[in-house]
Amino acid sequence: MTTPRLVPLSPTTWAWTHDSTAWGYSNCGLVASDGEALLMDTQFTLEGTRELLAAIAGAVPDATITTVVNSHQNGDHTWGNELVGDAEIITSEASAAHRCHEMTPDMLSALSRGEPATAVAAYAVEHFGGFDFGGITLTGPTRTFTGSLELTVGRTAVRLLDLGAGHSAGDVALHVPEDGVVFTGDALFRGGHMIVWSGSLSSCVTACDTLLATGATTFVPGHGELTDRAGLTHFRDELSRIFETATAYAREGRELDEAARLVKAAHAGDLAHPERLFTAVAGAYQEAGVPDVPSTTFELVEGMARLAAAA
Numbered sequence: 001m002t003t004p005r006l007v008p009l010s011p012t013t014w015a016w017t018h019d020s021t022a023w024g025y026s027n028c029g030l031v032a033s034d035g036e037a038l039l040m041d042t043q044f045t046l047e048g049t050r051e052l053l054a055a056i057a058g059a060v061p062d063a064t065i066t067t068v069v070n071s072h073q074n075g076d077h078t079w080g081n082e083l084v085g086d087a088e089i090i091t092s093e094a095s096a097a098h099r100c101h102e103m104t105p106d107m108l109s110a111l112s113r114g115e116p117a118t119a120v121a122a123y124a125v126e127h128f129g130g131f132d133f134g135g136i137t138l139t140g141p142t143r144t145f146t147g148s149l150e151l152t153v154g155r156t157a158v159r160l161l162d163l164g165a166g167h168s169a170g171d172v173a174l175h176v177p178e179d180g181v182v183f184t185g186d187a188l189f190r191g192g193h194m195i196v197w198s199g200s201l202s203s204c205v206t207a208c209d210t211l212l213a214t215g216a217t218t219f220v221p222g223h224g225e226l227t228d229r230a231g232l233t234h235f236r237d238e239l240s241r242i243f244e245t246a247t248a249y250a251r252e253g254r255e256l257d258e259a260a261r262l263v264k265a266a267h268a269g270d271l272a273h274p275e276r277l278f279t280a281v282a283g284a285y286q287e288a289g290v291p292d293v294p295s296t297t298f299e300l301v302e303g304m305a306r307l308a309a310a311a
């Protein structure tokens, strides 16, 4: 369990953050002004989302959440949506289109509660077995956009940015210009390695450039602690180095699992979940045109479980 907190970033903007880099503990954003509130992402479980909503009710008792933005469709950012189901739920067209490829709460429950007969199941039991996904009714977006979308929350102007594919098939960031704050969703991780579900690592680098181009000074990642421009730039540059190294291995014809082990040895650093580097290397391999690179969620988790076991 973690101790999440609603951290004020300005009189109208808050970040919901966890003191954990474990899988599933995602950050959220809140903008509240003149009785209206916009929530960026919900939590993995109903219990976690109720805790978030109670903290919001305490901080801004007069505000009604009229808009929810989903940064992408992973369960740790969307499975609490039903608890704010009266709000308009906005995401990008690419993010919404990917919904049907996500694991459902029942699938993840079965995988993480069953006998760990396979490497994937053992990985799921270890990282997701502690969550209760019971009672979740999947609640999807009611509005989509492409490019960018300007909204006002009470008197506060915000901008949604369609980052395209990167972490997921379609990522969305929330920019609050008057505060110089961007909620990045999982385009940025702090304290743990990036996961690349989309099959494109170079797009993750491009997404960081888009985030930096906002001119914002505070970046709230999807997971981990808040950071500044230097922190985001460091993250971007490291992804870029991993892309170059992995691409070189792909061109040499090196086998994917071996490349992932070499990249892990060189780039694990002190970040949590170095096995996620498998997904980054697989992304670079896919972009380099290597045939039959694992690309489904299940295959990528299999690869991560293999890399974790190869330590």
Ligand SMILES: [Zn+2]
Binding pocket: 026, 074, 076, 077, 186, 222, 223
């Ligand atoms: Zn996440």
